[in-house]
Amino acid sequence: MPASSANPTPAANPTPDISSAPDASISPVPAANPASSASSASSSSPAAAASINSAPDASSASITSAPSASPIPAASPAPAPASPVILAPLGPATPAPAMTGPAFQHLQTAHCESGVITSLLRAEGLPITEAMCFGLSSALSFCYFPFVRINQLPLVSYRMTPRWILNSLKRLLHLPLRFERFKTPDAGHRRLDELLARGRPVGLQGSVFFLTYFPVNMRFHFNAHNLIAYGRDHATGDYLISDPVFNAPTRCPAADLQRARFVRGALAPRGLLYHIDGKIPSTDLAQVTPLLRGAIRKNVWMMLYMPLPCVSTLGMRFLASRVRRLPVGKAPGYCRRYVGHIVRMQEEVGTGGAGFRFLYAAFLQEAAVHLNRPALHELSLELTAIGDEWRHFALQAARQNKGRSPLNPAALADLLDDISRKERALYKKLWKAV
Amino acid sequence: MRPDEVPSESAPLLEGATKAAYVVGPDGRYRIVPNGGTEAEVTVTEEAVAWFRQMADEARLRALAGKTSPLEYHMYRRRLDPASLAQAAGYWRWRVRRHLRPAPFARLTAGQLARYAAAMGIADPEQLRRLDP
Structure with missing residues (x-):
């Protein structure tokens, strides 16, 4: 339980080399929009600082990343104290050796599914935003199903069904996105470790209730939450998690993650994991x-x-x-x-x-x-x-x-x-x- | 929604976490700001949590009086209701409802208890027989 939310510094310390490099590569992303509208060039930079919420957390400690855009130093100290890191108890030693392959750039987004696919695509070099993923997949909706009951209340949803965004983007952008489900938890566990060992960030579906890094008041039985595992700390067995709902990467004990992935019930994930298996056709946003x-x-x-x-x-x-x-x-x-x-x-x-x-x-x-x-x-x-x-x-x-x-x-x-x-x-x- | 309409300070409910909110800046363009929990979302979350707590408290009193099984107390404590517990444990709903009565609950085998415990994320199945607050 993340009751003892650690102070930001131990989390930021171990990753100055990691945070500075992706920061520079990510910050032009929102700036890609004003390519055609020059007037907004000045306004887009603070937006860039604010839109990648993990960046201020990391960069407040490591000043090296700040010069990537000039107005950022003014903007970055403000959000940092207001948004403490969720959970990073074993900061200094563990993340660097545990990370297999390239470091993963965490991105905080509003919605879990669009956030996960945005992060996965960015890791592949496509500078897409969450809003673009959401809109491109036509995921906006409104549903009211009085015959489906959740705790005696009807199902109300403001978007399309789970995995709609993933499937739509897979089809539209011809992504080599591969979904895998498993009959047994052991098989799912092994496959996840195997992919992480190859340095692949992996999208997972799981139940919010069993993900212990969530604040306890947010933990309800919703089985279709999406998150990314990008590494494993072999010393403790914890998985390194980039959950797009939160403002910083976190970690999750293996037992909790396994339970979350293999819950039964409505929208049961059956261990669903997905990853981009191969090269994406194009990294040009103009597509x-x-x-x-x-x-x-x-x-x-x-x-x-x-x-x-x-x-x-x-x-x-x-x-x-x-x-x-x-x-x-x-x-x-x-x-x-x-x-x-x-x-x-x-x-x-x-x-x-x-x-x-x-x-x-x-x-x-x-x-x-x-x-x-x-x-x-x-x-x-x-x-x-x-x-x-x-x-x-x-x-x-x-x-x-x-x-x-x-x-x-x-x-x-x-x-x-x-x-x-x-x-x-x-x-x-x-x-x-x- | 303007940036000043979103509290950047994390609400106690969220234990220091902030979510992302899309707001329109003064330049008329969208950006993401940290959202510590607006009044509406904090209120409804509190109420949802409080409902489960209230149901659990009531079930506990009834269980102490022998009118219901401890399973009902644990079910609400773990934020489940009979329908979702049935789905999560893989029992038919009428069986779960039956197990909410004291006598059939007392006859549950260790294996059945373990299944309920697993669905609720309780490590020790025997805990289901007790009413630890």
Whole structure:
């Protein structure tokens, strides 16, 4: 349990040689966007410093990495004390000898699945961002499945199913991404060690509940969490983990990781691991440009015309109708949990805010640059405004969940209906814009 | 969402961790900032944790009174409910519900207990018979 979160310095000390080199190679990544818009060149550098959150942690101690971009020294000391390293108890001695192959550059992202594939692709030299991975795979969605129950509450999701992003990117970018599942935990264990010994960073699926480096209040039985193992400390047997949800690399005892990978139940991972097996076809980010139109249109189609009442903007309306009918008088406790559950799925579980709407808006901004279409930038700001309405909804629902304000399902349902209408209008404009 | 709408200080709930949030900077461009937990997400997480704790506490009192089996207490303590415990342990739901009654629970074999313990991540199956807080 990461109760004793260590101070940042021992974690930063052993890796100055590691952190400085990838820092220089990573920081041009966000700067790749303004290639066409010169005006934003000055503004992109602080964004670069902020967008790679692991960099300030490491570079605050090792000043060597700072000169990679001039405004960074001003920006980097600020986030460092605010974001202490999660867990690095055995700092100085272990990571360097334990790492087999090249050092792995940790990247903190909003969502686990898009974060893992972004990190894996960057390790292969493709300077892609999380938002681009998310948008390119058309992963934005809304699902409300009243017939699937999680702790007696319906399934609400703001994105497509697990592994959608991985599979989409595999297909679109022709990635040699290989998935492996195992019949026995031992086989899964051996294969992971074998890949790590070859110096491959490996993507894993596991249950959050058994991953002991999570804060204990975040540990729920969600079996489709994604993380990266990039090495093993042979002295203690711990795996070196780069979990994209957190701001620093961490480690996980072998027994815990094994249990997390082989849990039973809904979305059971069956030891799933995936890795890029071979060379990726191209490390040029320009390859995404011809794919963007199709990706956006696919997402728009799914949000507008998917012929199912449970998904898309129709799903929001469906959920609104069910929220309106909540039996406040009969079961107030259940109703409070119900509205809180919607908010958890929207805000808490690694969505980057507003149920991935901000993440998709960030993608639209990048797409605007790639396609040279300022209209997409405008629509991105419009989606941001809708995202802010989602956050307003979340705050109202959370207060009702806590009992700070009286339960009022009708008001929440009205908000959902309103958001559904606005999103429909936005997606129609988006279809025309590409 | 603007950067100043996200607390950079980690909420006590997150034990020093920060997540990533996408915000629009003053230049109108998206960037990632550390998110220590906004009011909405902290509130709902606290409530979700508190619900399990409350269910476990109630189950414990009932188990002490002999009205339910200790399994129910451990189930909620490990943040499971009958449906998810059934999935995780690989039993049918009606069997799990049956095992939540004191008499059938007392007849569980060591192997069955071990299966429940494994699903809950409890090292010692015998712990399931006790009601350690």
